[in-house]
Amino acid sequence: MSDSSIGRPGFVTASKTVIRDIGALQVLIGGLMLVPLLVSLLYREWYNAVAFLSAAGITVLAGAAAYKLCEDAPEPKRYHAMIVAALGWLVTAAFGALPFVIAAYLTPPAVLESFVPAGASYQSSLLHFQNPLHALFESMSGYTTTGLTMSVHEPSVGHGFLWYRSQMQWIGGAGMIVLSLAILRQPHGTAGISLYQSEARSEKLRPSIVGTARAIWKIYVGITALVAVYLAAATFLVNPGYGIENTIFDAVNHAMTGQSTGGFSTLDDSIAGYGSYAMEVIHIPAMITGAISIPVYYGAVSERDLREFARDPQVRVMFGLFVVGVLGLAAFLARWVGVPYDGDPLAYMGRVATSQAFRDGLFQYISAQTTTGWQTSAIGDWNNGAVMVIVLGAMLLGGSAGATVGGIKILRGYIIARGISWEVSRVFLPSHAIDDLRIGQQTFKAAEANDEIRAATTFAFTYLIVLALSLFVLLAVLPSNFTLADAVFEVATAQGTVGLSSGITGPGMPVIAELLFIVQMWMGRLEIIPVLVLINSIFRS
CATH class of the missing domain: 1.10.287 (Helix Hairpins)
Incomplete structure (x- = not known):
């Protein structure tokens, strides 16, 4: 007896619907590759531009062919939608790896050397992507908003790829299928609901799923724009010698990777690359905004009432965890770095608060709890207690359900x-x-x-x-x-x-x-x- 005969279609039966919807998704993803192409042209990175153009063409053609081949497929049921989500993200990561591989083989050594900052002794990290597995890893890390990277020295890949890495995370944060629902596919009834829920979303902001998808992206774009303006203004005030062009480029990229809680950075050594405590503090709000549920933003905007944030139990729990977790992590790190204790608890806490332990604990705990992943400390050198505090206290739980975070989610822990x-x-x-x-x-x-x-x-x-x-x-x-x-x-x-x-x-x-x-x-x-x-x-x- 086949699966379809008992009401549950098998993988082969569902294939046309799956291929059609994944094909539509790839058309969108391929078209979006033209944005880093424009960035590459702006910075005169010609070989990077060719890589993006080639990859975009391949992705769009493959996606369009798949869509056209199965255009008459039935709308997806919940079962199909789950497969579309699982295979869709995997296929997207595979096509998303193409620009890295093409650029790694296409770019002449002299051009690769020009990407390496003056005085640096390392090679361009684009060379790592001659291994297709590394390129797939980078792409999957980007679209899933993880932030683990094979771009060991980020500035050495060129501005086009720095932007592309940030863009992948930004798209993946709100969800590729949600984006396709907002722009391309407009299925009706349970089909739209199934596709929408397949990316681990359940909140419904508008009467229709397409309306909900568009509302999510409007809020997401709006918050990202505000964060970019904030980061640019704050960076200019704190570090005016950084340069207007660098300030704007970093601010836009970090707004994308902060709001998506992805954590890719334009800098070598992530946010630590600024070498500034003030710059680390400036980037903390950019992580927190991404860890708050999008429906809470929607409620605050639609009701014109900022108290919506205080009413949300996930927001209250998250800030409580910040306080307890930062202090706990700082205490473990203080012992590790040897902050002296003379029997006076208040004096000791004062020394901890002004030590490197508190600086690292403040930034890294919030980075872990929000699942952003910006890094300012060599975590591999920490003692085991500090490592386990950040794993058990932050990374397993993560931020708010309905946000762009990973982990089990605060809402489930709260329930x-x-x-x-x-x-x-x-x-x-x-x-x-x-x-x-x-x-x-x-x-x-x-x-x-x-x-x-x-x-x-x-x-x-x-x-x-x-x-x-x-x-x-x-x-x-x-x-x-x-x-x-x-x-x-x-x-x-x-x-x-x-x-x-x-x-x-x-x-x-x-x-x-x-x-x-x-x-x-x-x-x-x-x-x-x-x-x-x-x-x-x-x-x-």
Whole structure:
């Protein structure tokens, strides 16, 4: 008996719908490659421009052919939509890798050398992308807004690729399928809902899904523009000698990667490249704005009431975690760097607050909690306690559901915590008492509450299982100079789409580890289920 005969179409049956929708997505992705092409032309990076033009042509032609071939396919059901999401992101990452590979082989050595900053002794990082696997890794890291990178020295890839890396994260942050719903595909009824939900979204801002997709992108573009203006103005005030052109370029790129909580940077050594505590503090709000749920922004704008932010339980929990986590991480780092304790707690806290430990703890904890991944400290040199604080306290949970973050999400953690409290309190209630559960602004009856708690717990358990399996794989191939804490950190940062690194990720990493992180980034961005549906459909076809 086939899957279709029992109401569940197999992978082969669903193929035309899947190919059609993935093809439409590639037309959009290929067209967007023309933007970094223009940036390359602006900076007279001719070979980079040719690479983007070639890759755009290949991607658009392949996508258009796939769409035309299956144009008469039926609209997707939820099952199809899950496969479209899983395969769509994988195919997009593959086509997204093309510019890197083409440029790596096409660009003459002399031109590559011109990308390397004066006085630097390293080669252009574009050379790393002669290995297609490295290019796929970079592309997957970009579109999933992770931020782990094979561009070891970012400035050496040219302005066109710096922009392209930021653009990938910005598009991936709000969602490629959501973007395609807003611009290209306009399915009706359950088809649109299924596609929309396939990218781990459930909030509905407008009556129609297409209207919701457009509302998301309007808010997303608006916030990104405001963050870019803020970063440019703040950088000019704090570091006026940086130059107008560099200031604007960095501000726009960092606005894209901050709002998407992606974490790619235009600088060598990420935000640490500025060498300025003030510049680190300036970039903290750019991470926080990306970790707040887009529906909260929509509510604040539509109601014209900033109190919407304070009413959202995820925002309140996130800022509470910032306070506790920053202080906790700073305390561990203070012991590591040897801040002296003379028996006076207040004097000790004062020394911690003015130490490098607090500077690193402030930036890196917020970077981890928001899953942005901008880095200012050599995390691989930290003690194990500090590493585990940032993993368990920040990276596993992540930011708000409905934002661009990775991880389990604050909302699920909040639901599980409220569920535990609710279950304990119910024991002491009389039999005739009403035992509703209140979560944020919503009140749930007992059956509904159990469903919410079960869904959150199931996802958290699945997430941790995948993380544990990934850890075992990594430990099997990891060089002996890395510790268990390093391995835990790296699998958590890949699956949580955080992008901070303990030093494992790089062009010299084991191939198995590189493939593992590609799969983790892919699964983490889609919240695992679509990938499991894809795997299940392949084995059932």
